[in-house]
Amino acid sequence: MTTNGDTAVQVVPVRHFGRWVASFFAVIVVAMLIHTLLSKIPNGQVACQTIDAVRTCHNVVNWRFSWNVVFQYFTVTEIIQGLGRTLLLTVISMTIGITLGVTIAIMRISESRLLSSTAWSYTWFFRGTPVYVQLIFWFNIAAIFPLITLGVPFTHITFFHLDTVTFFTPFTAGVIGLGLNEGAYMSEIARAGLIAVEEGQIEAASSIGMTKSQTLRLVVLPQAMRVIIPPTGNEVISMLKTTSLVSSIGVIDLLGAAQNIYSATYQVVPMLIVASLWYLAVTTILSIGQFYLERYYAKGALRTPPPTPIQRIRSDVRGIAAKFRTPRPAKESR
Amino acid sequence: MTTPMVSAKGVTKSYGAVDVLRGVDLEVARGEVTCLIGPSGSGKSTLLRCINHLEKHDAGELRVDGELVGYEARGGKLYERNDKQICSERAQIGMVFQRFNLFAHMNVLDNITVGQIKVKGLSEDVAVEKARALLERVGLSGKESNYPSQLSGGQQQRVAIARALAMEPKLMLFDEPTSALDPELVGEVLDVMKDLARSGMTMVVVTHEMNFAREVANSVYFLDQGVIEESGDPGQVLSSPSSDRLKLFLSKVL
Numbered sequence: 352m353t354t355n356g357d358t359a360v361q362v363v364p365v366r367h368f369g370r371w372v373a374s375f376f377a378v379i380v381v382a383m384l385i386h387t388l389l390s391k392i393p394n395g396q397v398a399c400q401t402i403d404a405v406r407t408c409h410n411v412v413n414w415r416f417s418w419n420v421v422f423q424y425f426t427v428t429e430i431i432q433g434l435g436r437t438l439l440l441t442v443i444s445m446t447i448g449i450t451l452g453v454t455i456a457i458m459r460i461s462e463s464r465l466l467s468s469t470a471w472s473y474t475w476f477f478r479g480t481p482v483y484v485q486l487i488f489w490f491n492i493a494a495i496f497p498l499i500t501l502g503v504p505f506t507h508i509t510f511f512h513l514d515t516v517t518f519f520t521p522f523t524a525g526v527i528g529l530g531l532n533e534g535a536y537m538s539e540i541a542r543a544g545l546i547a548v549e550e551g552q553i554e555a556a557s558s559i560g561m562t563k564s565q566t567l568r569l570v571v572l573p574q575a576m577r578v579i580i581p582p583t584g585n586e587v588i589s590m591l592k593t594t595s596l597v598s599s600i601g602v603i604d605l606l607g608a609a610q611n612i613y614s615a616t617y618q619v620v621p622m623l624i625v626a627s628l629w630y631l632a633v634t635t636i637l638s639i640g641q642f643y644l645e646r647y648y649a650k651g652a653l654r655t656p657p658p659t660p661i662q663r664i665r666s667d668v669r670g671i672a673a674k675f676r677t678p679r680p681a682k683e684s685r
Numbered sequence: 686m687t688t689p690m691v692s693a694k695g696v697t698k699s700y701g702a703v704d705v706l707r708g709v710d711l712e713v714a715r716g717e718v719t720c721l722i723g724p725s726g727s728g729k730s731t732l733l734r735c736i737n738h739l740e741k742h743d744a745g746e747l748r749v750d751g752e753l754v755g756y757e758a759r760g761g762k763l764y765e766r767n768d769k770q771i772c773s774e775r776a777q778i779g780m781v782f783q784r785f786n787l788f789a790h791m792n793v794l795d796n797i798t799v800g801q802i803k804v805k806g807l808s809e810d811v812a813v814e815k816a817r818a819l820l821e822r823v824g825l826s827g828k829e830s831n832y833p834s835q836l837s838g839g840q841q842q843r844v845a846i847a848r849a850l851a852m853e854p855k856l857m858l859f860d861e862p863t864s865a866l867d868p869e870l871v872g873e874v875l876d877v878m879k880d881l882a883r884s885g886m887t888m889v890v891v892t893h894e895m896n897f898a899r900e901v902a903n904s905v906y907f908l909d910q911g912v913i914e915e916s917g918d919p920g921q922v923l924s925s926p927s928s929d930r931l932k933l934f935l936s937k938v939l
Binding site: 549552554557558562565570574577 | 737739768769772773774775776777778779780782784786787788789790791792799800803804832833834845848849852
């Protein structure tokens, strides 16, 4: 409602016909999806019963997506253990990846050409070869280096050695392969964050006498985090699922456990659904964590931080409640 | 005769083929305010940044408080100072930037205490007490928990001055401290600077505020194309300039 001089004029909002049509089709598609998820199909068996000498038969139906099987296997020990291994792999690989990534990013922006080109080469190599190949390589490392020794390079002096086979279990190979690969991707993310910090911030830190490492720790990294967090969250979620590659080198992770079960029961799709639901659940939790982490590191960058989902729901509810409480002023049109 | 706080003799600096400073001589006595004026690109900011070694000068002698900036003279040789030595030199020289450069992720109080705690090694209590006193001095009590983005330009610049003063510097450098401010906010920053000048702080100020220079400065240096074209008493230099370049410059800015 707006006023045109003294008279109040009724305002007709723009009609979004295209949006209505698109919404209609979206609703149809969603309805079809829900319908098929909840549908039942004959499983080929016929059940017959005889009541009062009358024999009646009907086709037996099952959930199309075998929800009963999904439910039955959802929390079996093998799956939960696999999930635990997947989470452990994700946490360790990401820790290695982030630590390596930040280190390599700092080397990359170093004034030393040797350090920066070493960092560049690392990223070039590990980003340029498939992670699957790298995993298989680390799994077979014992064939190339049967012994791991600690000593003085280029001499025969050794302090300590151990068999590669005993150290490089499939799990270790998985963690190292995933971590080193992740380091290459994380280094680019960290570098983007570091160069996004204004030059003036570094000058100001220098001007009050901070050393280079203090400047990095106290001024540059905390501000770089704002840029680093969102893509890192993406990497964590991506890593959660990339860990499933380790099932090919003999680590029984979430997917590996599901595969083990379906190779015995032939319930392929239900077991894949079990695994997928767990991946989805963990991803959901990680996304929530990412939101709050982003909010934390946004301090100072935004005048008012965005509301949390809970705050948003609360203010929506309050808004709707307010609408009902105060009677809307009657439309005047003269 | 006491040693001057800053003395430059034949200081040069070039970026590739561009000569920014071409033999600058300058002397700043203790407790005095020196203003550097000149057209943009004349090298005044570069000279200021050389004084606390944010830029490395190429040749010439630059001393702060009698000590060579960035080098140590021993046995007829100049030894380049390491990162740590340069940092401790810088900690004694306050700098205020055109773009304020407050630490964006820290609130006002942390901006003023971080240097005291991490560089000078003071306890948090002492640092906070000092910070509160300085905030009162620059007229910003009660803004402790605000972030820089929540402050006006004038307020940010006053916090930046407080941050520099918290290190108890023997010399303050101002790099066009009011150039990024809205006209109505310039006054509040200049007032703080005048107060500082009255308290006996040695200051080198790159500025376009000719009234400030006339009112507060003990001496004015006019730089043009990397050399000091004219210098002396502000009344003399600004009211009756002798060189044509300064006359031209003043006719544009006044």
